[in-house]
Amino acid sequence: MLLNQAAESVEKQITPNNLIAETQKFMDNGYRFIIMDVFEVGDNFELLYQFGKDYDVSTLRMTVAKGTEIPSISPIFFSALLIENENQDLFGIKYNDLVVDFGGRLYIAVDDVEAAPQSMAGIEISLVKKFQNKADTAKKEG
Amino acid sequence: MGEKRRTVIPFGPQHPVLPEPIQLKLVLEDEKVVEAVPQIGYVHRGLERLVKVRDFNQMVFVAERICGICSFQHAMTYSLGIERLMNIEVPERANYLRVIWSELHRVHSHLLWLGLLADAFGFEALFMETWKIREAVVDMMEATAGSRVIISTCQVGGVRRDISPEMLQAIVKLTERIEREVKAIEHSVMNDYTVQKRTVGIGVINKDQAWKLGMAGPMLRGSGVKWDARMLGYAAYKHLNFEPVVETAGDCYARTVVRFREIFVALDLIRQAVAKIPAGEINVPVKGNPTGEVMIQVEQPRGEVTYTLKANGTKYLERMHVRTPTFANIPAFLTMLPGCELADVPVLALTIDPCISCTER
Numbered sequence: 001m002l003l004n005q006a007a008e009s010v011e012k013q014i015t016p017n018n019l020i021a022e023t024q025k026f027m028d029n030g031y032r033f034i035i036m037d038v039f040e041v042g043d044n045f046e047l048l049y050q051f052g053k054d055y056d057v058s059t060l061r062m063t064v065a066k067g068t069e070i071p072s073i074s075p076i077f078f079s080a081l082l083i084e085n086e087n088q089d090l091f092g093i094k095y096n097d098l099v100v101d102f103g104g105r106l107y108i109a110v111d112d113v114e115a116a117p118q119s120m121a122g123i124e125i126s127l128v129k130k131f132q133n134k135a136d137t138a139k140k141e142g
Numbered sequence: 143m144g145e146k147r148r149t150v151i152p153f154g155p156q157h158p159v160l161p162e163p164i165q166l167k168l169v170l171e172d173e174k175v176v177e178a179v180p181q182i183g184y185v186h187r188g189l190e191r192l193v194k195v196r197d198f199n200q201m202v203f204v205a206e207r208i209c210g211i212c213s214f215q216h217a218m219t220y221s222l223g224i225e226r227l228m229n230i231e232v233p234e235r236a237n238y239l240r241v242i243w244s245e246l247h248r249v250h251s252h253l254l255w256l257g258l259l260a261d262a263f264g265f266e267a268l269f270m271e272t273w274k275i276r277e278a279v280v281d282m283m284e285a286t287a288g289s290r291v292i293i294s295t296c297q298v299g300g301v302r303r304d305i306s307p308e309m310l311q312a313i314v315k316l317t318e319r320i321e322r323e324v325k326a327i328e329h330s331v332m333n334d335y336t337v338q339k340r341t342v343g344i345g346v347i348n349k350d351q352a353w354k355l356g357m358a359g360p361m362l363r364g365s366g367v368k369w370d371a372r373m374l375g376y377a378a379y380k381h382l383n384f385e386p387v388v389e390t391a392g393d394c395y396a397r398t399v400v401r402f403r404e405i406f407v408a409l410d411l412i413r414q415a416v417a418k419i420p421a422g423e424i425n426v427p428v429k430g431n432p433t434g435e436v437m438i439q440v441e442q443p444r445g446e447v448t449y450t451l452k453a454n455g456t457k458y459l460e461r462m463h464v465r466t467p468t469f470a471n472i473p474a475f476l477t478m479l480p481g482c483e484l485a486d487v488p489v490l491a492l493t494i495d496p497c498i499s500c501t502e503r
Contacts, residue, residue, distance in 0.1 A: 003227070
């Protein structure tokens with residue numbers, strides 16, 4: 001159980017299947033997205049989504065095997081886009097439907113200056129993908 | 143009419159208004175911004191990973207180095223988390239001292255920000271005036287803690303240094319002087335034609351958007367949301383009287399007004415804390431190691447910071463995750479940019495009071 005400054009913590013266990021539905025409930029009930037935390041537990045990741053209303057905090061906890069693709073909540077809470085991209089960078093977690101996908105390169109490396117997304121349109125936005133496709137093609141060709 | 147030609151220009155990572163590196167790729171139609179894509183990571187240091195090699199007491203020093211401007215509040219938030227996990231009762235005097243140093247940080251941070259904003263306008267006299275006032279605050283930090291910015295007075299279980307009664311009175315005198323000096327510039331700044339022209343109606347975020355976008359601090363309160371983590375009552379805030387400063391226009395001007403008024407609130411909180419501070423110990427011994435998970439929210443000058451800690455009963459934490467206020471405000475910043483003029487981008491960038499070292503950790 002994740003403690004906070006309240007006397008009692010509110011926490012609910014969820015799965016990737018109901019993540020979006022549960023997140024939507026928070027949006028519909030006037031909560032804001034505070035942050036998501038990732039804990040590595042053996043071969044699993046524990047993801048804690050924290051939402052706030054007034055001064056109360058509620059947590060959704062989800063345990064997934066490493067390598068599992070997770071639905072992005074950024075289409076519901078736009079503010080989740082940075083932390084989900086950060087988790088892609090730092091933990092290798094893959095998200096579906098990220099509104100802006102930096103392709104695992106939110107935190108720029110020395111050689112990545114041109115690798116950032118070129119558009120916020122949200123469909124095919126990452127030059128990284130184009131570079132990777134090019135590299136893959138080159139590899140196949142020989 | 144044909145389709146307007148789009149131009150992409152890089153804003154940063156090195157730019158006169160940016161004290162730290164961040165890049166925005168701005169897509170323009172004529173002078174109007176239609177899209178903005180951020181690129182961060184130029185100062186990512188991986189500080190959170192240091193929990194693997196620095197014990198939970200040493201990590202206080204790492205936490206306060208996440209940011210040079212709100213360093214004390216980083217150390218305090220981290221310490222509050224460990225204290226919550228270990229059920230440590232911090233002595234009341236230490237709680238009041240934490241408030242005094244926290245609010246001194248808020249005053250110097252807001253004055254620093256105001257100077258940077260003035261510099262962006264080309265309002266050099268205001269830049270010099272605000273930084274002159276701020277100088278006295280960091281001097282006071284040095285007088286009470288030995289350092290001007292990263293003061294290293296917070297520790298798990300309380301604080302490391304006390305402030306003498308004479309020095310507490312000197313702090314009260316300083317607050318009165320700063321209040322006079324800030325009031326003297328407030329009227330001329332907020333009624334200045336150029337300041338109003340560059341800030342009124344620019345970068346408007348309404349109350350509903352501000353909440354849904356997860357904004358923090360003066361950004362959130364400038365849009366009419368009365369939310370301030372100090373109302374949670376950590377440290378000695380539960381014993382002090384104050385109301386969060388709120389403006390409703392949601393534009394750059396409203397955020398500036400919020401920060402001005404928050405300086406006065408901070409000065410008042412310092413005086414209240416000095417008046418009520420009890421005698422007694424300033425820290426308690428810490429025995430054993432922390433276990434469990436905790437998330438702590440604290441109001442820094444730029445807004446709410448959260449620390450999530452996971453401990454396993456050893457002296458090394460398993461995980462420390464920090465969400466800083468600038469991290470929370472960047473999505474809102476991206477929302478504000480489309481539709482604005484290119485010339486407004488520097489003011490909008492400064493209006494979120496960006497701290498990139500905080501954001502990237």
